[in-house]
Amino acid sequence: MPGFGDLEAAIMEAIWSAEEPLTVRTIVDQLNQERSLAYTTVQTVTEILYRKGWLQREKDGRAYRYWARSSRDDYTAGLVQEALSATPDRTAALVRLVKQMAPDEAAELRAALDTAKNSGENP
Amino acid sequence: MIALVLFGNATLLLLAAAPAMHRHRLFDRSPRLGILAWQVLTGAALLSVILGGLTLLVPSVPVSSSLADFLESCAMMLRRRYATPAGAVLGSLGTAFALVVFWRVAYHLILATTQARRLRRAHRETVILTGHPRSDGVTLLKHAVPAVYCLPGRRRHIVLTTGALEALDAEQLQAVLAHEREHLRAKHHLVLMAAGAVTTAFPHIRAFRTAHTEISRLVELAADDAAVRRSGRFTLAEALLALADSHRPAAALAAGGSTAADRVRRLIDAQAPRRIVPVLIGGALATSVLVLPVVLATGPALSAIGAEHCPIGPVTWQAQFAPLLG
Numbered sequence: 227m228p229g230f231g232d233l234e235a236a237i238m239e240a241i242w243s244a245e246e247p248l249t250v251r252t253i254v255d256q257l258n259q260e261r262s263l264a265y266t267t268v269q270t271v272t273e274i275l276y277r278k279g280w281l282q283r284e285k286d287g288r289a290y291r292y293w294a295r296s297s298r299d300d301y302t303a304g305l306v307q308e309a310l311s312a313t314p315d316r317t318a319a320l321v322r323l324v325k326q327m328a329p330d331e332a333a334e335l336r337a338a339l340d341t342a343k344n345s346g347e348n349p
Numbered sequence: 350m351i352a353l354v355l356f357g358n359a360t361l362l363l364l365a366a367a368p369a370m371h372r373h374r375l376f377d378r379s380p381r382l383g384i385l386a387w388q389v390l391t392g393a394a395l396l397s398v399i400l401g402g403l404t405l406l407v408p409s410v411p412v413s414s415s416l417a418d419f420l421e422s423c424a425m426m427l428r429r430r431y432a433t434p435a436g437a438v439l440g441s442l443g444t445a446f447a448l449v450v451f452w453r454v455a456y457h458l459i460l461a462t463t464q465a466r467r468l469r470r471a472h473r474e475t476v477i478l479t480g481h482p483r484s485d486g487v488t489l490l491k492h493a494v495p496a497v498y499c500l501p502g503r504r505r506h507i508v509l510t511t512g513a514l515e516a517l518d519a520e521q522l523q524a525v526l527a528h529e530r531e532h533l534r535a536k537h538h539l540v541l542m543a544a545g546a547v548t549t550a551f552p553h554i555r556a557f558r559t560a561h562t563e564i565s566r567l568v569e570l571a572a573d574d575a576a577v578r579r580s581g582r583f584t585l586a587e588a589l590l591a592l593a594d595s596h597r598p599a600a601a602l603a604a605g606g607s608t609a610a611d612r613v614r615r616l617i618d619a620q621a622p623r624r625i626v627p628v629l630i631g632g633a634l635a636t637s638v639l640v641l642p643v644v645l646a647t648g649p650a651l652s653a654i655g656a657e658h659c660p661i662g663p664v665t666w667q668a669q670f671a672p673l674l675g
Contacts, residue, residue, distance in 0.1 A: 231477045234477070235478050238478045298479050299492075302480075302492045305475055305479070306496050306510060309508070310494070335586075335590055335610060335614065336590055338614070338617050339586050339590065339617050342583070342617045
């Protein structure tokens with residue numbers, strides 16, 4: 227099995243795409259359209275995701291039905307927020323490309339850049 | 350006394366050299382040299398202080414070819430040091446001081462490493478679960494706000510939002526990816542983390558804060574330079590402008606103007622990278638600053654190694670030059 231990621235991502239994808247909570251059986255059937263996976267493997271990983279707090283579940287008869295705690299967009303927004311957060315990251319967990327710039331500063335620089343390019347300088 | 354020289358060296362570095370380096374912006378044209386210089390300054394200051402404390406205990410390192418002689422010389426020096434109350438206090442204070450400094454640095458380095466790993470792991474897990482891997486190895490996040498960043502470490506990722514993808518054309522995207530790849534290749538996260546840890550360990554020393562700020566800035570310039578080598582400076586300048594120019598209210602800009610603007614200006618102004626000779630001279634000066642205190646502390650010992658006979662007692666500067674001084 228590949229390292230953490232592929233299967234977990236596929237399970238989350240299946241759950242986010244669904245319109246209602248899913249059982250492990252449904253997830254396995256969906257995933258098996260593209261790969262062959264054992265029921266127990268998917269069940270184990272789904273339970274791990276539940277225990278890590280990604281999924282919530284309720285019992286439906288003998289099986290559990292799982293749904294995501296938050297939407298994909300919510301998680302993504304959290305990620306970008308963290309990446310762009312204003313505090314200088316002392317622990318250097320991430321290295322982001324560029325902080326935001328004031329609009330008038332950006333306009334001034336754009337003008338300067340255009341001038342430099344038009345003066346035929348060698349890039 | 351050697352200790353005074355070492356403490357003096359540290360003071361000079363922190364109170365004079367650091368502000369001078371900061372004021373004159375020596376390194377904007379050779380950011381990689383600048384990163385090294387700030388690291389050397391920090392390391393030399395810390396090393397001088399630690400060695401200074403230790404030489405208060407044992408003024409010179411006795412060296413001989415046999416371990417027994419070496420230990421006996423050390424014991425003799427310690428005994429001599431502790432023979433007088435003043436000497437004992439000095440020796441103990443010196444050692445305690447050296448140990449405290451060493452411990453603070455080590456502790457905060459370890460703390461920073463574990464914190465960074467934990468944050469990174471949590472973030473990376475979310476990226477893996479919510480992102481879409483592309484064929485070029487970059488992970489795409491569906492999000493309108495343009496953002497590009499990298500997750501360094503053993504399992505590294507470059508992350509890109511759909512907002513960024515829309516803001517950049519193909520060439521600009523490659524420039525930006527080259528910038529991130531340079532961060533990963535040169536392991537800038539380690540340099541930044543070390544600088545940050547030293548700042549946390551000694552928060553009252555401004556030179557360390559300056560070193561951290563400057564290293565953070567220079568690290569971006571170094572990555573910019575790598576991207577320019579690949580894609581040209583105008584392409585990168587356009588990419589930075591496209592990403593930084595946003596309709597959202599800017600998140601807290603750095604005091605005194607935004608760094609992104611400085612970077613774009615630097616790309617537009619296009620000074621040639623510094624020539625190699627000044628770079629080498631700078632590098633030599635920087636290295637000598639580091640080496641000097643170590644040489645002073647261990648010089649007598651090093652010369653003893655080259656001596657024709659094994660010294661019976663500890664070798665000191667005075668003993669060395671006694672024949673010359675008459």
